Amino acid sequence: MFRILKIPLIIIVFLVISSSQAAQDTSTQKANLNFETVVDDLPVGWNVYSSAEGYLHGVDVEHFQSGKTSVYIDSNGQNTGYKSVFYNIPNMYQGSKITLQGYVKTENVSDGWAGLLLRLDPKVGFVNMQKNGIVGTTDWQQYEIDLPLNSHETENIVVGGLLVGNGKIWLDNFTLLIDGKPFTDAPLLKIAPAELDKKFDQSSSINISNLNDFAINKLVLMGKIWGFLKYHHPLIASGNYNWDYQLFRILPSLLAASNNQQRDQVFIAWIESLGEVEPCVNCNKTAQNAFLKPDLRWITNSELSKALEDSLLYIYTNRSQINHYYIGAGQAGNPKFKNENSYSSMVYPDDGFRLLALYRYWNMIHYFFPYKYLTDKDWNIILTLYIPQFVNAKSELEYEVAALKLIGEINDTHANLWGGGNKIESAKGDYYPPVLTRMIEQKLVVTDFYTNSPAENDEISQKVGLKIGDIIVAINGETVDELIQQQVPFYPASNNVIKLRNIALNLLRSTEDSVVIEYLRDGQKHDLQLSLFKKDKLDYYLGFRKHPNESSYKVLDNNIGYVTLENIQPSDIEKIKTELKDTKGIVIDIRNYPSTFVVYSLGSFFMSESTPFTKFTMPNFDNPGEFTFLPPSEIPGSTNSYKGKVVVLVNEFSISQSEFTAMAFKAAKNTTIIGSTTAGADGNVSGITLPGGLTTSISGMGVYYPDGTETQRVGIIPDIFITPTIEGIKSGKDELLEKALEEINR
Secondary structure, eight states: OSSSSSOOOOHHHTTTTTTTOOOOOOOTTTOOOOOOEEETTTTTTEEEEEEEEEEEEEEEEOOOSSSSEEEEOOOSSSSSSSSEEEEEEOBOOOEEEEEEEEEEEEEEEEEEEEEEEEETTTTTTTSSSSSGGEEEEEEEEEEEEEEOOOTOOOEEEEEEEEEEEEOOOOOOOEEEEEETTEESSSSSSOOOHHHHHOTEEESSOOOOOOOOHHHHHHHHHHHHHHHHHHHOOOOHTTTOOOOOHHHHHHHHHHHHHSSHHHHHHHHHHHHHHHHHOOSSSSSOOOTOOOOOOOOOOOHHHHOOOOOHHHHHHHHHHHHOOOOOOOEETTSSSSSOOOOOOOOOOOSSSSHHHHHHHHHHHHHHHHOOOOGGGGGOOGGHHHHHHHHHHHTTSSSSSHHHHHHHHHHHHHTTTTTSEEEEEEEEHHHHBBOOOOOEEEEETTEEEEEEEEOOOOGGGGHHHHHHOOOOOOOOETTEEEEHHHHHHGGGGGGOOOOHHHHHHHHHHHHTBBSSSSSEEEEETEEEEEEEEEEEEEEEGSSSSSSOOOOOOOOOOEEEEOOOOOETTTTTTTTTTHHHHHHHHHHSEEEEEEEOOSOOTTTTTTGGGSSSSSSSEEEEEEEEETTTOOOEOOEEEEEOOTTTTTOOOEEEOOOOOOOOOHHHHHHHHHHHEEEEEEEEEOOOOOSEEEEEEEEEEEEEEEOOOOEEOOOOOOOOTOOOOOSSOOOOHHHHHHTOOHHHHHHHHHHHHH
């Protein structure tokens, strides 16, 4: 996941701290914003988060702006990370602007900055003082930051302060205002009628027993009409209806309909019961230059009665144009699905809730997935294929499998069953091999050991019985090729390379503490009972070894710079520009996920002039299904731009922000991309929750090169295509890096 905006890691990491981490008693009468009520080393209700070890924090009774105490953060010597203190307030308030005021005192702040922060969860808004951060030594002074409140979207208000880099700060006497008044005086939020509907909290009471072709066709139409009304009907958009539960109210009548005429009468009566739709005076037609246009062909191609067809088309013509209860824009303009209950207590949802999961997901993709046109299957047939699978799922495991396969139909590496798939995880097992395996030359190859140090590899190899470069050909009597074919449907991804990447990481995983394998070493076949271990007994990682204590940059032989984005920090950027500016060339290694967003801060170092590198499609929430291109985004140029060659390394572990960064650096005139197919999943991620506590996500905005060429599914196409070889793996070579050095030296 990444943010298109110029947001460094200190923001991104802090954005993903869950509200549950900050949970505390924060009633309006007990908000401890003056730091005076103290227990142990922090005022009551306050929490800390640090991106690096070494930072200190505590309560100071000698330095304070008012009262008797303040809070301090101390870098405790040289530090390249950050530390924050923060306080969580559940949002019960209505208003348009929220303001945080607070007093800050600093001492020797350097290599970074200090200031206040204000965050609205879940990912509604974020602001800090980075652009005008406090540096050096300053006495107590009041500072102020603010955000639009977006009351109905904000669940929690997080206030705090942070120190980035070195030095010491003190914080005291915070004030939180809504529309210029103390937040406790703000009017309380009005509760939408949808939130008061508790009718089906325990069960949908739906039982579908006769699933013949006619029943399936009725349920397909039900899913399309239910989703169409959800995103277009003004009274549903206003939050007047719990739309999940309205499905359960109408399903019995639909299931009882014995012919198309009765079916259509059920829908017409249902639509009329929702209330009158007023004519819309500002419902514009679909933009002529829209890249994607709403697909409503099903309304006119489904042999509906004229009355039902007219009713649906009238709603479309006069569709909602307000702040929608169920859909809105995320921070980067990508879809944000709101007020979607996960029903997490229903680990195996009943027939109605399983059908709801399918309908919810299908319509989210149909109206708000920017790459729906790139899926292998026509999205319009998916309901017909999956209604039997969801309705007939007889256990929690079968339901999770149906959901996982459905998610795989959108061919998006950002999309997977990221949470709630407990039975699937249990079936895979919690015993892991002590070796990393990757698909090399279309074979399952041992490429590393899960040890704390590569120096231990020889010793571990003797204990394990495998060597780097060994080729595994069978597991528990089944060939690797057979196992891969069995697993392909259960590994969502944008392309086959990424499916194989993920399958390779799990083929040796088991419910038992050992597996019997056949492997090839130097052409000779061997058998081995390979011991497996719980994950916490291994130095486990997902494909690329992390080196958290190593510098993110260095100078190699022949005066060639090397930069890895794996552990790059904001404070490294200027050092890289200074220390590598006179090198012959620079290798940028993005065979990993960047720890800091460097597209603009480092990208400008490689551009002599402002250069367009990408453009996005954004959804039109007033016309669901419409996506339109924004003007191209540019990286600003620099008068002191880098003059040497730049080589960027990518492979199957380059995903999302990695791919976006490679796109940006590729725009420089002297850049060469070396490597292989990347994950093919670009764009800010939009989260989705489904009944049963399942969570997934999608690439929520379209990302393209300035000429309109896609990156989704395709990935970043290298200028020089090269993959590791088995011989290279055996000999410990980094063949991509060697090729990069050769390219710079030639």
